[in-house]
Structures are given as structure tokens and as C-alpha cells.
Amino acid sequence: LRGLDRRGSTVRWSHDVIDRDALASLFETTGNDPAFLAELIDTYLADSVALLESMRQAVSDARADELRRAAHSLKSNSATFGAHALSELCRDLEYRAKDGVLDGAAERITAIEDAYASVARGLRALAPST
Amino acid sequence: MASRGHLLVVDDERLNRILLARALTLQGYTVDTAETGNEALALLRQKRQPAFDVVLLDVLMPELDGYETLAQIKANTALSHIPVIMISAVDDMDSVVRCIKLGATDYLPKPFNAGLLHARISASLAGKRLRDLELE
Numbered sequence: 001l002r003g004l005d006r007r008g009s010t011v012r013w014s015h016d017v018i019d020r021d022a023l024a025s026l027f028e029t030t031g032n033d034p035a036f037l038a039e040l041i042d043t044y045l046a047d048s049v050a051l052l053e054s055m056r057q058a059v060s061d062a063r064a065d066e067l068r069r070a071a072h073s074l075k076s077n078s079a080t081f082g083a084h085a086l087s088e089l090c091r092d093l094e095y096r097a098k099d100g101v102l103d104g105a106a107e108r109i110t111a112i113e114d115a116y117a118s119v120a121r122g123l124r125a126l127a128p129s130t
Numbered sequence: 131m132a133s134r135g136h137l138l139v140v141d142d143e144r145l146n147r148i149l150l151a152r153a154l155t156l157q158g159y160t161v162d163t164a165e166t167g168n169e170a171l172a173l174l175r176q177k178r179q180p181a182f183d184v185v186l187l188d189v190l191m192p193e194l195d196g197y198e199t200l201a202q203i204k205a206n207t208a209l210s211h212i213p214v215i216m217i218s219a220v221d222d223m224d225s226v227v228r229c230i231k232l233g234a235t236d237y238l239p240k241p242f243n244a245g246l247l248h249a250r251i252s253a254s255l256a257g258k259r260l261r262d263l264e265l266e
Contacts, residue, residue, distance in 0.1 A: 022241070029153045029244040036152065043145050072190050076219035077145050080241045 017118045022082025023126075041123045044077055048120070051077075052113055055093075059105045067105060068097035074112070081123065086115040133160040135183040135255045140170040140199065141217075142191040146240070150186065150217075157248050167194030171202055174209050182212055184254050187234075189218035189225060197228060204233035211261060213254035217242060 030036050051074045058067035075090035093108045137159050139150045147163040154161045162182070164170035171194075174182060185203065189196035196216060203209045213235040218225070226237045235257075236250050 025244075026149075026241075029156075030149065031152070031156050040145070040149065043148060047143070047145055069190060069192065072219060073143055076240050077143065079219070080145070080149065 017083060017085065017115075017122050019082030019084055022079075022084075026080060026082070041081070041126070044081060045120055045123065047077065048074060048116060052109070052116065055105075055109050055112070058097075059102060059109065062102060064097045064100045064102055067102070068094050071097060071112075074116075078116075078119065081119070083115075083119040086112065086119050089115055134158040135251070136160045136181070137162070137251070138170060138173060138182045138185045139163045140165075140167065140185065140191075140196075141188040142166060143188070146188065150242070153242075153244050153247070154251075157244070159251070167191060167196070167199030167202075170199055174203065174212070175206075183258055184251055185212055185214045186217050186251075187214050189216055189220045189229070197232060200229060200232045200234055211258065213258055215250055215254060217247075 026040075027037055030040065051070045054070040055067055055074075058064070058070060071090045071094035075087045075094055078084075078090060079087040089108065089112045093105065093112065096105070096108075134157070137154055139147055139154070139161060141147050141150070141163070142165055144165075147165070151161045151163055162173065164173055170185070170187070174185070187196050187199060191199075194202075196218065200214055200216070203212065203214060210233070214233065216226075216229045216234045216237040217240060218237070219240040221239060229237050235254050238247060238250060
């Protein structure tokens with residue numbers, strides 16, 4: 001993995017949009033296997049695109065429950081990779097949707113898409129196979 | 131190495147299924163996964179396969195959510211003894227209380243801490259094995 005410098009148990013990550021400690025913990029939890037982490041990142045990126053599309057569709061269909069579920073999933077998945085700022089944006093949207101609030105959702109999704117783009121760039125820089 | 135126990139991970143997000151299966155397998159458990167509550171209930175009701183020792187159950191899922199899946203497990207006398215640990219990014223206390231009232235053994239947050247998860251599963255397994263011994 002590019003950007004990963006392993007010396008003994010020390011792991012260094014090169015992108016600030018991602019919490020390095022969280023990602024290092026994920027790496028350790030999954031067996032310190034760069035190939036597996038690269039696959040996991042691929043899965044996250046592919047699923048995130050689908051979830052962002054689901055969010056847009058849910059707003060278009062005025063389906064607050066679907067919006068809540070998609071925002072919840074992207075919140076959880078992003079937190080797993082230490083993308084805390086992105087996760088917080090999703091959390092805000094999730095709780096508004098839980099209360100049935102769709103006003104301002106489109107603008108919030110735009111902010112989530114922007115944050116996601118930064119996270120995706122950071123993760124792709126770490127994983128050459130993506 | 132003998133398996134520490136047979137776990138069923140229930141989560142609609144494939145990322146979580148992959149991640150939990152990997153982490154728990156590395157910890158020495160045998161892991162099966164289900165994508166929906168209905169699939170989980172079907173696996174739990176199968177008599178041919180070895181029984182599950184612990185269920186790890188997500189809360190927010192389409193169709194049959196974690197609450198309803200949990201309620202159906204606990205309402206089934208053949209399954210109600212299996213410890214169910216909720217593992218969810220739903221972080222409000224109402225959800226925690228609801229699950230404990232429905233019979234969940236524990237409620238852990240996502241992203242999960244591998245050490246805490248292992249400790250909670252170990253405690254659930256110890257309780258279940260004590261109960262199984264008492265019934266023998």
C-alpha cells in the first residue's frame with residue numbers, strides 16, 4: 001500500500017481526512033494484511049457510490065426512511081475507515097431524516113459528496129489496486 | 131486449533147459482514163453470515179447444521195429489522211437460549227434499552243473494538259455453555 005510505512009508495529013498514514021489511528025486499528029484487526037485492506041477499501045468505495053445514489057433517489061422520491069438508512073450506512077462505513085468528518089455529515093442527515101425532515105437534504109448530500117471525494121482520494125492513494 | 135464457537139453475523143451491509151467475518155475468524159471463531167433478518171431466522175431454524183453459539187445482529191436493516199429479528203428469536207423456544215449481541219451504529223439510548231428489553235445479551239457500537247467484541251462474545255459463550263451443561 002502506498003502511504004503505508006510499516007516499521008515493526010508502527011503504521012503511518014499520509015492523508016489527514018482519514019484518522020490514521022482508526023485505519024491502523026482496522027489494519028491490525030484484519031490481520032495486518034495489505035491485500036485484504038485493499039479489497040476492503042475497494043468494497044467501501046463501490047458501496048459508497050451506491051449509497052450516495054440511494055440518498056439522491058430517496059430525496060427525489062421523498063422517502064425519508066430510505067434516506068435515513070443510506071445515510072446511516074455511509075456514516076457507519078466511513079467511521080470504520082476513520083473518515084470522521086464525512087461520518088458526522090452523514091450522521092446529521094440520518095437524524096434529520098429519522099425525524100422526517102427532507103428540507104435541506106439535497107444541500108447536505110452535496111456536502112457529503114464533496115467530503116466523500118476527499119476520503120476516496122485519500123484511500124485510493126493508499127491502495128494501488130483501487 | 132479447535133473453534134472457539136460458532137457465530138452468526140447478521141448485517142445488510144456487505145462491508146460489515148466481510149469485516150466481522152475476517153476479524154472473528156482471526157480470533158478463532160467459526161463464522162457464518164446472513165444478509166437479512168429472514169435469512170438469519172432460516173439459518174437458525176435449520177436442524178441439519180451445527181447450532182450457533184452466539185448471534186451478532188445489526189439493528190437498522192430493510193424489511194425485517196434487528197428489533198423484529200431479535201423478537202422472533204426470543205419468541206422461539208428452540209432458539210431463545212442463544213445469546214444475541216446487537217452491534218450497531220444506532221447510538222441512541224432508546225435503541226439500547228429496547229434491545230435489552232427484547233432479550234439482547236449486549237449492545238455494542240460500530241465501528242467495533244476487536245478486544246471488546248471478543249470479551250463480550252467470550253462472556254456470552256461462557257454463559258451459554260454453563261446453561262448447556264446444566265441441561266445435560
